[in-house]
Amino acid sequence: MQEWKPQISYAEQFPAAMAYVPWQRNCNMYENLDEAFKTGTIFPELNKPFLGRRVKG
Amino acid sequence: MWNYEKRLQYPVKITQTNPKIAQVIISQYGGPDGELAASMRYLAQRYTMPYNTVAGVLTDIGTEELAHFEMICAIVYQLTRNLTPEEIKESGFDKYYVDHTLALWPQAAGGIPFNACEFQSKGDVITDLMEDMAAEQKARTTYDNILRLVKDPEVCDPIKFLRAREIVHFQRFGESLRIAQENLDSRNFYAFNPEFDK
Amino acid sequence: MNIGCKPCMDSERQKLLLEISKVDFALKELNLYLDTHPYDQQGMENFRQYNALKNKLVKDYTEKYGPLVLSIVDMDSREWKWATQDWPWEGGYN
Numbered sequence: 001m002q003e004w005k006p007q008i009s010y011a012e013q014f015p016a017a018m019a020y021v022p023w024q025r026n027c028n029m030y031e032n033l034d035e036a037f038k039t040g041t042i043f044p045e046l047n048k049p050f051l052g053r054r055v056k057g
Numbered sequence: 058m059w060n061y062e063k064r065l066q067y068p069v070k071i072t073q074t075n076p077k078i079a080q081v082i083i084s085q086y087g088g089p090d091g092e093l094a095a096s097m098r099y100l101a102q103r104y105t106m107p108y109n110t111v112a113g114v115l116t117d118i119g120t121e122e123l124a125h126f127e128m129i130c131a132i133v134y135q136l137t138r139n140l141t142p143e144e145i146k147e148s149g150f151d152k153y154y155v156d157h158t159l160a161l162w163p164q165a166a167g168g169i170p171f172n173a174c175e176f177q178s179k180g181d182v183i184t185d186l187m188e189d190m191a192a193e194q195k196a197r198t199t200y201d202n203i204l205r206l207v208k209d210p211e212v213c214d215p216i217k218f219l220r221a222r223e224i225v226h227f228q229r230f231g232e233s234l235r236i237a238q239e240n241l242d243s244r245n246f247y248a249f250n251p252e253f254d255k
Numbered sequence: 256m257n258i259g260c261k262p263c264m265d266s267e268r269q270k271l272l273l274e275i276s277k278v279d280f281a282l283k284e285l286n287l288y289l290d291t292h293p294y295d296q297q298g299m300e301n302f303r304q305y306n307a308l309k310n311k312l313v314k315d316y317t318e319k320y321g322p323l324v325l326s327i328v329d330m331d332s333r334e335w336k337w338a339t340q341d342w343p344w345e346g347g348y349n
Contacts, residue, residue, distance in 0.1 A: 060324065069349060070263075243291050
């Protein structure tokens with residue numbers, strides 16, 4: 001599970017003609033299970049709610 | 058093999074029937090980007106997946122999707138409970154009702170029945186994982202579309218839960234693709250298919 | 256408009272079932288996380304703890320109200336509650 005390494009160039013680490021999803025960086029869980037359950041994930045990093053409009057800033 | 062737990066993954070308690078919205082939500086049961094298609098897709102792809110951890114992801118997400126189509130069926134069932142013939146005619150639900158009464162049957166909102174053409178199991182590690190990532194995004198978009206149409210909080214609540222699951226699944230399939238890449242030569246990921254070539 | 260779901264009559268029962276669902280949800284999330292992070296010791300420890308909690312809650316629920324899984328069934332009962340009690344899509348207790 002390696003993330004970006006300074007010694008290897010970006011192009012070498014992620015060659016072209018392929019897709020790369022970053023590893024989950026923050027493996028902290030919600031402290032409150034109620035909140036996690038309602039949200040639909042125990043990981044705040046993966047909480048991406050639908051707003052239906054662009055958010056400025 | 059599978060066991061059953063007598064409980065929905067997330068509660069569904071809908072007090073107001075609404076056959077109009079039920080006709081839309083049924084797409085997440087039998088539609089091309091729905092939960093049943095997702096489950097069948099992942100459970101089919103897992104047999105020839107050469108990496109144990111990725112076969113684990115396919116099995117465990119495939120199993121969770123069974124619980125999701127159960128939730129969708131519970132939503133549609135509660136939205137159409139005890140409808141009168143007048144309510145059925147008035148809402149346009151009559152076209153579904155004539156063939157199925159109030160029973161659940163897997164079809165898309167537009168009427169196309171569930172079928173295996175709604176998913177692919179291509180037998181190539183990279184291709185199948187890309188298919189799976191796309192499937193999760195398609196499901197997420199379908200839930201976005203539903204959330205624009207539905208205002209009843211009792212319906213929105215389980216729908217928002219199901220939508221959030223798609224994003225988590227996308228992350229896990231993305232990580233599975235990274236695992237596959239680690240097992241291949243980065244100078245040319247496409248030189249051979251580890252599911253077939255030696 | 257009609258009532259879609261069956262009402263839930265016993266709030267204590269619903270509360271316990273909700274607790275089980277929340278703990279099981281954490282387990283599912285950890286399950287998927289560990290599938291792609293198979294050597295994460297903290298994740299495995301969290302899984303063990305939640306699993307022990309879930310087993311205890313399910314045993315409690317089964318004794319008080321009825322079975323959730325076939326592997327934990329009240330063998331003293333004279334009624335096969337697995338089949339006679341309502342199913343979760345009815346909305347009463349789910």
